[in-house]
Amino acid sequence: MTELSGGPALPQERRLVTPIPGPKSQELLARKAATVANGVGTTLPVFVTRAGGGVLEDVDGNSLIDFGSGIAVTSVGNSAEAVVRRATEQLAAFTHTCFMVTPYEGYVEVCEQLAELTPGDHAKKSALFNSGAEAVENAVKIARAYTGRQAVVVFDHGYHGRTNLTMALTAKNMPYKHGFGPFAPEVYRVPLAYPFRWLTGADNCAEQAAAQAIDQITKQVGAENVAAIVIEPIAGEGGFIEPAKGFLPRIAQFARDNGIVFVADEIQTGFCRTGQWFACEDEGVVPDLITTAKGIAGGLPLAAVTGRAEIMDAAHAGGLGGTYGGNPVACAAALGSIETMRELDLNAKAKRIEEVMKGRLAALAEKFDIIGDVRGRGAMIAIELVKSGTREGAKTPNPEATAAVAKACHAEGLVVLTCGTYGNVLRFLPPLVIGEDLLTEGLDIIERAFGTL
Known part of the structure; x- marks a missing residue:
């Protein structure tokens, strides 16, 4: 349960009851297409009903792990008590x-x-x-x-x-x-x-x-x-x-x-x-x-x-x-x-997130040579993807693999974002209040996503 929920406690777990996006989200996406300007894009079209701690719950009842924080906004969680x-x-x-x-x-x-x-x-x-x-x-x-x-x-x-x-x-x-x-x-x-x-x-x-x-x-x-x-x-x-x-x-x-x-x-x-x-x-x-x-x-x-x-x-x-x-x-x-x-000393929590994430991502970089760089500080961590075999050479950007990994993560209920001048960076911005079990589960999903390439 989240200690920071402003309403009923929200279970801190990943739960998939439909494909992502589910049917109710798809219905809302059709309504969006009819009335919202096309220039307002959406990374992951799941429509959220509740959020808190390290999860987002959508209209279909899916609970997703949040590695985006609304682009670094909800650092204290989506419904911090104070x-x-x-x-x-x-x-x-x-x-x-x-x-x-x-x-x-x-x-x-x-x-x-x-x-x-x-x-x-x-x-x-x-x-x-x-x-x-x-x-x-x-x-x-x-x-x-x-x-x-x-x-x-x-x-x-x-x-x-x-x-x-x-x-x-x-x-x-x-x-x-x-x-x-x-x-x-x-x-x-x-x-x-x-x-x-x-x-x-x-x-x-x-x-x-x-x-x-x-x-x-x-x-x-x-x-x-x-x-x-x-x-x-x-x-x-x-x-x-x-x-x-x-x-x-x-x-x-x-x-x-x-x-x-x-x-x-x-x-x-x-x-x-x-x-x-x-x-x-x-x-x-x-x-x-x-x-x-x-x-x-x-x-x-x-x-x-x-x-x-x-x-x-x-x-x-x-x-x-x-x-x-x-x-x-x-x-x-x-x-x-x-x-x-x-x-909650969220500076200390951010440093712990860095320790956990960088350790796992550095191990992934050893395993997958398309990961050219692991970088960032605190809970602002990224990996830059390159064409296979170019990490120590030309370092050719690999936006295709970046998009594919993000898509695989989304399908498994993990919200991740991409960025970079060359579109080849996966960025991770979890809420600073995320539980370490969810953080680890999210990293497991990322590792599986690389295994699908």
């Missing part, structure tokens, strides 16, 4: 006033928590929004207001959102950018330290990638023209790429030396996902601004920009905000989510 309790209390009190019209304490409390939890002991302020893309876009606005500059530097394999500006910041064309241009100007892309694919080897990656990035910024943009450098401490949609050690501190130092606002996009990595409150803590990097969303509020829409007070205050009064930004129910959920993370 999230449900606080959100329910707030829902009964009032649903909305608009903080820009008549404020409320919950918004301030979330900002206080962000000031305490984010890296650095400097004075900090925050502004709250609805989505990760909104947070990134507002971080750029704030950096431009503070510096009086326009250019923004981003990195290969980066993902930052689906608005016009954040599509420009995002590296991958399909499915995020294709056919949606023209995009916002003054965005410049430089190399990321991608150890598995660095041409001269992982040992040279950090130094050479940083040198190339800084050289391109200096020569092609001019450091004096750059308002912000925006980077994910671990690239998410790009393939769960953990930059080679030393790369992030070098880029952050370059930003500091040149009056550039260093923005850590921690939308997918933040709030215990990597075994630390924020991934940039791993190398002691203290960003000027940090963007958060996803795991912050246990599934309710909330996002934030948090940073140095003098930078955050650069925008004029009324220049930041939005009708729903920092909605009171979402703020209450965030306070419940943070309470749960503290009480």
Whole structure:
């Protein structure tokens, strides 16, 4: 049973009573096709009725193991007691006033928590929004207001959102950018330290990638023209790429030396996902601004920009905000989510998930030579698939095998996601509260899926 369920206890077990998807899900899928825009895709078309702990229950009565967490959102589970309790209390009190019209304490409390939890002991302020893309876009606005500059530097394999500006910041064309241009100007892309694919080897990656990035910024943009450098401490949609050690501190130092606002996009990595409150803590990097969303509020829409007070205050009064930004129910959920993370020490749980998953996946890599790389931190783990026999050679991406493994996992009742610039990465984002028995069973399913190739 789940200890975090907000309603009746949900059995923590995988249970398949129909093929996946079942007949009721297929009926709903037909209704979706009739009324929902085709551009809104679905990875696994099972329609969920209940969820909690490490499982999702669908309309057909199937119970699936969740290795997706709604893309790193439900880190505390889908129905954490503190999230449900606080959100329910707030829902009964009032649903909305608009903080820009008549404020409320919950918004301030979330900002206080962000000031305490984010890296650095400097004075900090925050502004709250609805989505990760909104947070990134507002971080750029704030950096431009503070510096009086326009250019923004981003990195290969980066993902930052689906608005016009954040599509420009995002590296991958399909499915995020294709056919949606023209995009916002003054965005410049430089190399990321991608150890598995660095041409001269992982040992040279950090130094050479940083040198190339800084050289391109200096020569092609001019450091004096750059308002912000925006980077994910671990690239998410790009393939769960953990930059080679030393790369992030070098880029952050370059930003500091040149009056550039260093923005850590921690939308997918933040709030215990990597075994630390924020991934940039791993190398002691203290960003000027940090963007958060996803795991912050246990599934309710909330996002934030948090940073140095003098930078955050650069925008004029009324220049930041939005009708729903920092909605009171979402703020209450965030306070419940943070309470749960503290009480259950979810950083420690994320580290245990890493220990279990990496051990099993490393053994799989020895067994199946199409697994080219096992990487990630905490409960943000991935394997990159290559053509058979190319692991130490050309490392040719293998998106076909990646799709086949994901499909086999789905059929057995395990929710897994794919990602990567080349579509060849399986990514695993289990809820941090998942039971170790479910974690192990999920890994067994993954191993069987490779055996079917």
